[in-house]
Amino acid sequence: MLSHSIPFIIVPILAIFVVDRRWELYKQFFEESPVGITVVEENGIISFANKKFSQICGYPMAEIIGEHFTKFVAEEDKEMMQDFHERRMKGEDVPQEYEYRCLRKDGKIRHVKIKIIKLPENRTLACKIDVTREREMQELFERIAETALVAIFIYQGGRIVYMNRFAEEITGYSHEEIKNINYWDMVVEEYRDVVRERGKRRERGEDVKPMMYEIPFYTKDGRKRWAFFSMNTIVYKGKPAGIATAVDITEIKEMEAEMEKSREKYRMLVELSQEGICMDDEEGKIVFLNDAFASSLGYKKGELIGRKVAELVYLKDAKKLEREEEKRRKGKKGKYEIRFLAKNGEVKTFIVSSTPLYKDNQFIGSLSVNLDITERKKAEERIIESESLYRAITEYSPNGIFIVQGGKFVFANSKFLNIVGRDGKSISDIDYSMLIHPEDREEILKIFSRAKKMEEVSTPEFRLLAGDKIRWGVINGAMIDYKGENAFLGVLTDITEIKEIHEKEKKFIERVSHYFFNPICIAKGYIHLAKERISSEEDVIMLEKAKLAIERVENVVKNIVREGEIHE
Amino acid sequence: MNNVLLIVEDEADMQDLMKKYIEKAGLGIEIYSAFSGEDGIEKYKELMEKGKKPDLVIMDLKMPGIDGVEATRRIMKIDKNATIYGFTAFFDTDWSERLMAAGAKKIIPRYLGFDGLVKELKEFFGK
Numbered sequence: 001m002l003s004h005s006i007p008f009i010i011v012p013i014l015a016i017f018v019v020d021r022r023w024e025l026y027k028q029f030f031e032e033s034p035v036g037i038t039v040v041e042e043n044g045i046i047s048f049a050n051k052k053f054s055q056i057c058g059y060p061m062a063e064i065i066g067e068h069f070t071k072f073v074a075e076e077d078k079e080m081m082q083d084f085h086e087r088r089m090k091g092e093d094v095p096q097e098y099e100y101r102c103l104r105k106d107g108k109i110r111h112v113k114i115k116i117i118k119l120p121e122n123r124t125l126a127c128k129i130d131v132t133r134e135r136e137m138q139e140l141f142e143r144i145a146e147t148a149l150v151a152i153f154i155y156q157g158g159r160i161v162y163m164n165r166f167a168e169e170i171t172g173y174s175h176e177e178i179k180n181i182n183y184w185d186m187v188v189e190e191y192r193d194v195v196r197e198r199g200k201r202r203e204r205g206e207d208v209k210p211m212m213y214e215i216p217f218y219t220k221d222g223r224k225r226w227a228f229f230s231m232n233t234i235v236y237k238g239k240p241a242g243i244a245t246a247v248d249i250t251e252i253k254e255m256e257a258e259m260e261k262s263r264e265k266y267r268m269l270v271e272l273s274q275e276g277i278c279m280d281d282e283e284g285k286i287v288f289l290n291d292a293f294a295s296s297l298g299y300k301k302g303e304l305i306g307r308k309v310a311e312l313v314y315l316k317d318a319k320k321l322e323r324e325e326e327k328r329r330k331g332k333k334g335k336y337e338i339r340f341l342a343k344n345g346e347v348k349t350f351i352v353s354s355t356p357l358y359k360d361n362q363f364i365g366s367l368s369v370n371l372d373i374t375e376r377k378k379a380e381e382r383i384i385e386s387e388s389l390y391r392a393i394t395e396y397s398p399n400g401i402f403i404v405q406g407g408k409f410v411f412a413n414s415k416f417l418n419i420v421g422r423d424g425k426s427i428s429d430i431d432y433s434m435l436i437h438p439e440d441r442e443e444i445l446k447i448f449s450r451a452k453k454m455e456e457v458s459t460p461e462f463r464l465l466a467g468d469k470i471r472w473g474v475i476n477g478a479m480i481d482y483k484g485e486n487a488f489l490g491v492l493t494d495i496t497e498i499k500e501i502h503e504k505e506k507k508f509i510e511r512v513s514h515y516f517f518n519p520i521c522i523a524k525g526y527i528h529l530a531k532e533r534i535s536s537e538e539d540v541i542m543l544e545k546a547k548l549a550i551e552r553v554e555n556v557v558k559n560i561v562r563e564g565e566i567h568e
Numbered sequence: 569m570n571n572v573l574l575i576v577e578d579e580a581d582m583q584d585l586m587k588k589y590i591e592k593a594g595l596g597i598e599i600y601s602a603f604s605g606e607d608g609i610e611k612y613k614e615l616m617e618k619g620k621k622p623d624l625v626i627m628d629l630k631m632p633g634i635d636g637v638e639a640t641r642r643i644m645k646i647d648k649n650a651t652i653y654g655f656t657a658f659f660d661t662d663w664s665e666r667l668m669a670a671g672a673k674k675i676i677p678r679y680l681g682f683d684g685l686v687k688e689l690k691e692f693f694g695k
Contacts, residue, residue: 514658528682
C-alpha cells in the first residue's frame with residue numbers, strides 16, 4: 001500500500017497554472033505527468049486529459065476530450081460523482097478526495113483515487129491515481145486476514161481500523177464496536193502506558209523494539225486473557241499504521257501457571273523431603289541436591305554443588321560407587337547401600353535409589369533418593385549385639401531356659417534340651433506338661449497357672465521325664481510378651497546331682513548313726529550296769545572314765561550327724 | 569494282768585540291755601523280743617492271737633529284711649490301734665519322719681540311753 005498524499009500536493013499548483021492562463025506553457029509538463037489529470041467543464045464535459053488518464057481509462061485521447069466525465073465512471077459510482085460535480089459547481093461543500101471505480105474501454109474496472117479542485121470559471125481540475133493494484137492487494141490481505149488463525153489488528157490514531165474475524169473472536173468486540181475504543185484501554189492496566197507509548201510511535205512509522213511480547217487484555221465481557229503479539233508498522237490506506245498479529249495464549253498461560261504451581265509443589269516436595277535428593281551430571285558432579293541430603297552430611301547445599309559424589313563416598317565403598325555409576329551410564333536403575341563421609345568425619349550409611357537421566361537419548365547424569373539409615377544401622381547393630389549377648393547368656397547359662405506358648409515350647413536353650421534329653425525338633429512337638437513326672441504334674445501345672453506378667457512363680461523340687469531317666473529340677477518363671485502374645489518364660493535349675501549328693505550325705509549320716517550310736521548306746525548301757533555291780537571305788541572310777549570317754553565319742557558323732565562338723 | 573511290751577530289735581545286746589533296764593526298773597511288764605521286722609510282725613500277730621496283744625511296741629528302724637517303717641506299717645494294718653515307739657539311732661534323719669508317717673506315735677532317740685527309754689515306758693504305762 002503506497003502513499004497517495006504526495007502526488008495530490010501538486011493539485012493546487014496545477015490549479016494555479018490553469019487559473020493564471022499559463023496553461024499552454026505547462027501543458028506539455030501535464031501531458032507527461034505520472035498522475036492522471038483532467039479538466040472538466042461546468043457541463044461535465046472533459047476539456048483536458050493527459051496521457052496518464054488515457055492509460056487509466058484505456059481510451060485514446062480522441063475518445064476522451066469532449067466526452068462527459070461519467071463515461072469513464074463505473075455504473076455504481078456515476079450518480080455519486082454526478083451529484084458531487086453538480087453540487088461543487090453550485091459552490092456546495094463536497095468531498096474533494098475520494099475513490100471511485102473507473103470504467104475502462106475494455107469494460108474492466110480500475111480503482112482510482114481522485115482529488116478535485118474547483119476552478120474559478122466553473123471548471124474542475126482533477127488528479128487521478130490508479131490504486132487498483134493497492135486495492136487488490138488490500139482485498140487479498142483482508143481475505144488472507146479473514147481466514148488466518150491468528151488475530152490481526154491494524155490501528156491508526158489510537159483506534160483499531162481493521163481487525164479480522166479471529167480478532168473479533170478473542171476480544172468479543174465487533175468491528176464497529178472496537179472503532180470507538182482506544183486500543184490501549186483494552187490492555188490490562190499495568191501494561192497500558194507502555195502499549196500506548198509504543199503504539200503511538202509505530203503509528204508515526206518508528207521502528208519500535210521489541211516487536212513481540214505477551215500482553216494481558218480484557219475482552220468485551222471483562223474477562224482477562226493473554227495474547228502473544230507480534231507488532232510492526234505499515235502504511236494503511238495511505239497512512240502509517242501499526243499492525244499486530246496476536247495469538248490467544250490464555251490457555252498456555254494457564255497451563256504455565258498450573259505447571260508453575262506443579263513445579264512449586266515438586267520443589268516444595270523435594271525441599272521438604274526427609275530423604276536426601278541429589279542429581280549429578282554425566283561426570284558424577286552434583287548439580288542439584290536438597291537441604292535434607294546436604295544437612296545429613298553436615299554440609300550446606302552450596303558446598304556440595306559441583307563436587308563429585310565420589311569425593312564424598314567412604315573410601316571402602318569407592319569401588320561400589322564406581323560400579324553403580326557404571327550401571328547408571330548403561331541405563332540401569334539401582335538400589336544399594338553405601339556409606340558417605342560426613343563433613344565432621346562421621347561415616348553415614350544411606351540406602352540409595354538411583355535412576356539414570358537422559359536428554360535426546362544422551363546420558364546426562366542420574367537422580368538419586370538417599371535415605372539416611374545410619375541410626376537404623378546403629379540400632380540394628382545394637383540389637384545384633386544385644387541379641388548376641390542374650391544368646392551367649394542363654395546358651396552358656398548353667399540353667400535351662402525355655403518359653404512356652406499355647407502349651408508348646410517355642411524356645412529352649414541347649415541346657416534345657418540337655419536336661420530333658422531332647423533336641424529342638426522333638427521338644428517343639430510335645431505338650432510341655434508331658435515333661436513333668438505324672439505324680440508331680442498336677443501340683444506343678446497348678447503353680448504355672450498362677451503365673452502372671454512380671455510376677456515370678458517358683459515350683460518346689462519336682463521330677464522331670466528325661467527320656468528313660470528321671471531328673472530333678474525347680475523352675476522359676478513369669479509370664480512375658482513373646483512375639484506379641486502371652487508366654488511363660490521359665491528358668492529350670494537341674495538339681496539332680498545336688499539331690500544325689502544329698503542322698504549320699506543322708507545315707508552317710510544314717511550309717512554313721514547306725515554304726516556309732518548303737519555300739520555307744522550298748523557300751524554306755526553295760527558300763528552303767530557294771531558300775532552298780534562292783535564295789536571297788538577304783539573300779540567305779542575307771543568305769544566312769546570309760547563312760548565319759550564314750551560320751552565324748554557320742555558327742556562327736558552327734559555333731560557330725562546334726563551339724564556335719566567334727567568336734568566334741 | 570501284766571502289761572505286754574514287744575521289742576523289735578536286731579541287735580541281741582540291745583535286746584538284752586533293754587530287758588535288764590526294764591526289769592531293774594520293776595515296771596512289772598511282760599517283755600517279748602523279735603529280732604527282725606518280719607519276726608516282729610509275726611510276734612505281734614501271735615501275741616494278739618494268744619490274747620496278749622502288746623500294749624506297746626519298741627521298734628528299731630534299721631534291721632535286716634524289712635525295716636522298722638515297713639514293719640510298723642504292716643502292724644498298723646493288723647491292728648490300727650497298735651502303739652509303736654521308735655527307739656532309734658536315726659533320730660535326725662527322714663527315717664524318723666517316715667516311721668511317724670507309718671503310724672509310730674513317738675521316737676525315742678537312742679542317745680537318751682536306756683534310762684531315757686525306761687523313763688518313757690514309765691510314763692506310758694503310768695508307773
